[in-house]
Amino acid sequence: MRPIATRYARSGDVHIAYQVVGQGPIDLVFVPGFISNLDLHWEDEGYSRLLHRLSAFSRLILFDKRGTGLSDRVDAHALPSLETRMDDVRAVMDAVGSSRAAILGASEGAPMAILFAATYPERTRSLVLYGGYAQFHRWVMARDRLDAFIEAAATAWGTGATLAQFAPGRVDDSRFANWWARFERLSASPAAAAALARMNADIDVRGELARIRAPTLLIHRRNDARVNPDASRYLAQKIPGARLAEITGRDHPIWTGDVNRVADLVEEFLTGAHAAPDTERVLAALLVTRISDTARLGDRMWSERSLRFHETWRLLVGRHGGRVADQHGEMLVSRFDGPARAVRCAAALREAAQDIGIASAQGVHVGEVEMRGPLSGLAIRVAAQIADHAGRGGILASRLVADLAAGSGLRFIDAGRLPLDDLDEPLALVEATSEQHLEPACRSRAITVEPSTLTVRENEVVALIADGKSNAAIAAELSLSEHTVKRHVANILLKLDLPSRAAAAAFAARQAGPDGP
Amino acid sequence: MLATKEAVTGASIKKAIEGRDGKMLSSFYADDALVRVIDRNNPPSKPREIRGRAAITTFWDDICSRAMTHRVDTTIAQGDSLAFSQACAYPDGTKVFCAAMLELKDGKIARQTVVQAWDE
Numbered sequence: 070m071r072p073i074a075t076r077y078a079r080s081g082d083v084h085i086a087y088q089v090v091g092q093g094p095i096d097l098v099f100v101p102g103f104i105s106n107l108d109l110h111w112e113d114e115g116y117s118r119l120l121h122r123l124s125a126f127s128r129l130i131l132f133d134k135r136g137t138g139l140s141d142r143v144d145a146h147a148l149p150s151l152e153t154r155m156d157d158v159r160a161v162m163d164a165v166g167s168s169r170a171a172i173l174g175a176s177e178g179a180p181m182a183i184l185f186a187a188t189y190p191e192r193t194r195s196l197v198l199y200g201g202y203a204q205f206h207r208w209v210m211a212r213d214r215l216d217a218f219i220e221a222a223a224t225a226w227g228t229g230a231t232l233a234q235f236a237p238g239r240v241d242d243s244r245f246a247n248w249w250a251r252f253e254r255l256s257a258s259p260a261a262a263a264a265l266a267r268m269n270a271d272i273d274v275r276g277e278l279a280r281i282r283a284p285t286l287l288i289h290r291r292n293d294a295r296v297n298p299d300a301s302r303y304l305a306q307k308i309p310g311a312r313l314a315e316i317t318g319r320d321h322p323i324w325t326g327d328v329n330r331v332a333d334l335v336e337e338f339l340t341g342a343h344a345a346p347d348t349e350r351v352l353a354a355l356l357v358t359r360i361s362d363t364a365r366l367g368d369r370m371w372s373e374r375s376l377r378f379h380e381t382w383r384l385l386v387g388r389h390g391g392r393v394a395d396q397h398g399e400m401l402v403s404r405f406d407g408p409a410r411a412v413r414c415a416a417a418l419r420e421a422a423q424d425i426g427i428a429s430a431q432g433v434h435v436g437e438v439e440m441r442g443p444l445s446g447l448a449i450r451v452a453a454q455i456a457d458h459a460g461r462g463g464i465l466a467s468r469l470v471a472d473l474a475a476g477s478g479l480r481f482i483d484a485g486r487l488p489l490d491d492l493d494e495p496l497a498l499v500e501a502t503s504e505q506h507l508e509p510a511c512r513s514r515a516i517t518v519e520p521s522t523l524t525v526r527e528n529e530v531v532a533l534i535a536d537g538k539s540n541a542a543i544a545a546e547l548s549l550s551e552h553t554v555k556r557h558v559a560n561i562l563l564k565l566d567l568p569s570r571a572a573a574a575a576f577a578a579r580q581a582g583p584d585g586p
Numbered sequence: 587m588l589a590t591k592e593a594v595t596g597a598s599i600k601k602a603i604e605g606r607d608g609k610m611l612s613s614f615y616a617d618d619a620l621v622r623v624i625d626r627n628n629p630p631s632k633p634r635e636i637r638g639r640a641a642i643t644t645f646w647d648d649i650c651s652r653a654m655t656h657r658v659d660t661t662i663a664q665g666d667s668l669a670f671s672q673a674c675a676y677p678d679g680t681k682v683f684c685a686a687m688l689e690l691k692d693g694k695i696a697r698q699t700v701v702q703a704w705d706e
Contacts, residue, residue, distance in 0.1 A: 074706075076678060089680070092625045092704050093634075094648045125627050126634075166677040169651035194648070341641065 075107055075139060078132075080160035086139035087132040087161045091124030095194070095339055096167040098130045098158060099123070100185075102176030102200075102322070103265060104256035106138035107131055113248050114445045116324035122332035123173070126340050130170065132161045134181075136265065137257050145260040148268050155184045159192070168192060171339050172283075175199040175323040176296065180274045186285075187277040196285040197335055199323045200296050201304060204273040208300035212270075219266050226259040236320035237294050238450075238490055241457075243397040278307035285311035286338040288331060292490060295321035312338075319490040327447055327491050350437040354411040354470070355449055356391070357456040358382065358401040358418055363428040374427050375399070381421045389414035394444040400453065402444060408435050408470040409477035412501050415464045423462070432456030433466035433501070435473060447491055455498065458487055468497035480568075483559050502568050522564055530557045534570055535577035594688075594695060596661025596670060603658050603672060608650035612643040616694040621645065625702045633699075653677060666690040680705045 077084040088107050091097075099120075110116040110131075123129050133140040134154050143149060158181070162170055171194045174182025179201025186193040202208040210218060222231055229250030232240055239245045257265060285308045289301035298315060305313035314334050318326040336342070360378055362371040382401050386393050391405040391414055405411040415431045422429035432455030436448025451467070459465040471481040480502045486495035523531065526547075533543045540558065544551040558570065567573050592598040594614045602610040615621075621636040628634040636645050654676045661670040668688040675681050682704050689697040 089678075092627060092682075092702065094623075094645050096648070096652065163653075164678055166653040167651075168653050169648075194651075 073107075073111065076164070077140075078157075078161045078164035080135070080157045083135045083143065083157075084141045085132055085135060085157045085161055087130060087164065089128060089130055089165050090120065091127050091129045093125070093127040095127045096130060096162075096165075096170035097123060097127035097339070098132075098162060098167070098170045098172050100158060100172060100174040100178035100182045101131075101134070102178050103269065104137050104253070104262065105133050106252065106256045107133055108139065109248075109252055109255050110324070113245070113252075113324060115326075115328050119324045119328045119332060122329065123335065126336050127171070128165075128167075130161060130165055130167060132157065133256075136261050138255070142258075142261070145258065145264045148261075148264045151181060151184060151268075151272060151274075155181050155188065158182075158185050159189065162192065169194045171195045171197065173197040173199065173335065174201055176201065176321065177269050177272070180272045183274045183277055183281065186283050187274075187280040190280075190282045193281075193283040195339060196281065196283045196308075197288070197338060198285070198301070198304060199288045199331060200290065200293055200301075200321055201287065202272075202296050202300035203275045203278060203304060203307070205270045208297045208303075209295065210270070215266075215270050219263050222266060223259050223263040226262055227254040229253060235295050235322055236325045238320045239325060241400075241453075275307070278304065279309065281308050281311075284338075286334065287311055287313040288334055289313070289315055290318035290321070290326065291315050292317075292319040293321050294319050317490065317493050329447075351440050352435065353438045353448070354405040354408040354433065354435050355394075355438070355444075355452040356386075356403045356405065356411040356415055357432045357434075357449075357452045358403070358415070359430045359456045359459075360399050360401070360422060361428045361430070363461065364426065366426075371427075374425050378422060378425050378427060381425070382418060385414055385417045385421060389417065400456075402449065402452075404438070404444060407473075408433060408466070409474040409479055412464065412466065412470065412474060412479050415501065419462055419464060428461045430456055430459040430461060431464045432459055433464065433470050435467065435469050450491060451489060451496065454489055455487065455496075458498070464501040465498050466501055468499055471499045482563055483556070484563065500563060502562075523561060527557055527561050527564070530554065531561050531573055531577045534558070534561075535574040537574070594668070594690060594693060596658075596663055596668060599668070599670060600658040600661060603656045606650040606652075606656065608643070608646040611646045611650070612639065614695050615639050615642050616691060616696045619695055619697065621698045621700065623700045623702065625704070626706075 073088045073090055075086055075088055077086055086107055110120065120129065135141060135157055136143040136148055169192050172182045172185055179198040180203060182196060182198060186196045206212050227250060229246050231253065232246055232249045287301045287304050289298045291298055301313055305311050316330055320326040323331060360375060366374065383393055386403040389410050391403045391410060394404050395402040411433045415433060419429050432452045434448060434452035434455055436451065438444055438446060438448055455465050455467060465484055481499035482502055484498040484500040486497050488495040529547060530543055533546060540551050540554045544554045561573055565573065565576055567576060617639050619639060619642060621642055622633040624630050624633045636642050654674055657673045659671050659673060666689060668690060670686055672684040682702055684700055684702040686698060686700045688695050
């Protein structure tokens with residue numbers, strides 16, 4: 070793709086940088102939040118995806134507010150008012166020949182979009198506000214916390230230190246964290262950032278809401294880390310006829326989290342049509358392997374062992390028919406055509422990690438990924454979070470992996486549910502246990518679990534297993550349903566890290582003292 | 587339903603497009619008309635489809651709200667078929683060229699296919 074042309078519109082004496090992309094019939098102006106940089110947006114996978122999605126059905130008009138990104142710098146001690154910045158939207162629309170446009174305001178861009186819609190109703194085709202608010206102190210940050218935020222932001226500006234306050238879910242994503250730091254540096258100088266933050270704190274457009282006449286859609290993530298979702302609920306009450314779509318997620322920037330969900334909502338609202346299915350995605354089994362230095366090896370030894378593991382990882386992934394996809398420090402990502410291969414590779418990697426003397430924790434998930442470009446997106450984030458949840462030496466997988474691997478000979482036990490910001494429902498997990506014929510090879514981990522980690526009821530069940538009783542017999546004896554007994558057995562095997570009932574019986578026999586197991 | 591004041595001819599289409607008259611353009615279409623747009627984002631196997639006069643009215647309202655110039659160069663009529671080419675320019679210099687093929691039924695546009703290319 071050819072680079073997107075950046076042009077400049079004159080707004081008074083100031084040059085406002087803008088880009089136009091897409092060939093759709095609707096003009097759509099994107100009003101960015103706190104800071105922006107037109108060139109940098111295309112370098113982030115999520116941002117670029119958002120812009121591609123929106124420009125597939127519109128003529129998308131992008132700009133950097135004065136004082137930010139590629140637009141003219143302004144005196145950081147005399148930043149323009151919200152009204153002046155709003156007028157920059159009009160200047161850009163005039164430059165591109167847009168008499169009437171849909172306005173999409175994200176975060177701090179929302180109050181600007183509100184002001185525009187109230188001031189220029191004839192130029193506002195429709196209004197979409199994402200993660201927006203009408204007054205800063207009430208819904209974003211209380212007055213007493215503002216000075217500390219500005220002080221911290223100004224001191225550490227350019228290091229990406231603000232990321233945790235905007236997208237806590239991406240803090241561990243080192244590539245994104247690096248991009249965020251550049252985003253800070255290339256979007257505003259430290260003094261401008263502090264001044265912008267102070268100016269945003271004065272935002273209060275509550276009085277404008279009733280004047281909005283354009284059809285309005287509000288989108289807000291339910292656990293938004295930056296702007297309280299009550300802000301959009303308030304907007305929904307005050308803007309005539311506005312519709313509110315609350316969606317799952319925690320990360321605040323519109324280009325993070327489930328970007329497709331946001332784009333679907335915007336497209337449907339503006340065109341009346343459902344989003345066309347994305348045909349450039351394929352199903353893949355994803356394996357995320359995290360390694361860590363739990364033995365406190367010291368930097369040098371850890372570095373040697375980590376390097377050795379990376380080499381082994383490449384070898385084993387290839388041997389299992391997979392492809393190494395990505396690695397950021399201690400997180401290694403590989404993809405496979407089928408889930409059974411991914412799980413078998415994970416078992417081999419676990420063994421390799423043990424041999425090398427480092428700790429591993431792995432997550433397997435099946436989901437759609439982009440056919441082209443670097444491996445990223447929802448499925449990979451889910452796999453990474455599953456790996457985060459896995460214990461040392463553990464191989465956790467989504468339930469779907471177990472379902473798809475039926476007949477492969479792999480064995481899984483229930484591992485509960487994991488709530489994830491990106492998903493509506495908690496994700497059902499399973500733990501991959503060793504295949505029977507591999508049992509001795511994979512069972513080198515010493516079991517140090519005490520019987521006291523079992524509940525009273527689980528201790529009763531394990532004692533009865535040791536007596537050789539079936540689930541039905543145990544159920545009858547303890548007045549439980551057979552289903553409940555099965556759950557207890559699964560939990561016992563998980564807690565004791567044992568592969569079978571027989572092993573549990575042996576464990577109980579070993580533990581049996583005068584008072585029983 | 588708006589009464590068609592002008593018959594659908596090359597001349598009336600030229601007048602409506604060049605005058606950015608969305609209302610007149612919309613009145614040329616049958617209630618169940620279909621407009622298909624083929625461009626870089628909407629390939630021939632999956633064109634953007636705009637169905638029905640209400641959606642087509644919105645489409646032309648959006649297009650005509652743009653402060654741009656349109657010039658209809660060539661119109662060819664043959665029975666119930668009509669074709670024309672159109673050159674457009676935005677104030678920032680971006681040019682768009684379109685070729686459109688129309689099928690008429692009972693004097694209204696029943697089906698239209700637009701192929702467009704943009705400066706990028």
